[in-house]
Amino acid sequence: xxxxxxxxxxxxxxxxxxxxxxxxxxxxxxxxxxxxxxxxxxxxxxxxxxxxxxxxxxxxxxxxxxxxxxxxxxxxxxxxxxxxxxxxxxxxxxxxxxxxxxxxxxxxxxxxxx
DNA sequence: CGTGTGACGCGAG
DNA sequence: CCTCGCGCCACAC
Numbered sequence: 001x002x003x004x005x006x007x008x009x010x011x012x013x014x015x016x017x018x019x020x021x022x023x024x025x026x027x028x029x030x031x032x033x034x035x036x037x038x039x040x041x042x043x044x045x046x047x048x049x050x051x052x053x054x055x056x057x058x059x060x061x062x063x064x065x066x067x068x069x070x071x072x073x074x075x076x077x078x079x080x081x082x083x084x085x086x087x088x089x090x091x092x093x094x095x096x097x098x099x100x101x102x103x104x105x106x107x108x109x110x111x112x113x114x
Numbered sequence: 115c116g117t118g119t120g121a122c123g124c125g126a127g
Numbered sequence: 128c129c130t131c132g133c134g135c136c137a138c139a140c
Contacts, residue, residue, distance in 0.1 A: 009137090031122050044122045045136045052121055065122065068128090076121045085121090 061088040071101040
């Protein structure tokens with residue numbers, strides 16, 4: 001019997017998408033968090049790459065970069081694309097700080113680092 | 115096949 | 128709170 005454990009690149013990507021789709025509306029998760037939940041403890045770069053592919057129907061806007069233990073920030077380099085993400089998040093009632101940070105205590109999907 | 119880069123994360127100073 | 132540096136993984140050249 002083959003290993004049920006996915007080791008193909010497609011399976012890994014599918015796992016990442018599954019986690020992203022599981023993020024509730026109005027909440028956000030960090031790349032590291034998504035990677036860990038997808039079975040990739042150090043695959044944050046992999047998650048970023050997967051988000052960049054930007055498949056339709058995926059709430060990619062809910063995946064954000066981690067600023068520190070209590071805040072997160074949009075990691076997209078493209079200013080226009082970043083503005084789009086912020087707009088989408090605000091449409092979901094996700095609030096931004098004056099500096100453009102998201103309070104994880106308030107919008108974080110799961111507790112990040114105690 | 116070696117090198118550089120990127121929608122990242124974390125420790126150290 | 129700030130900046131700097133390294134680790135991580137996949138891909139382009």
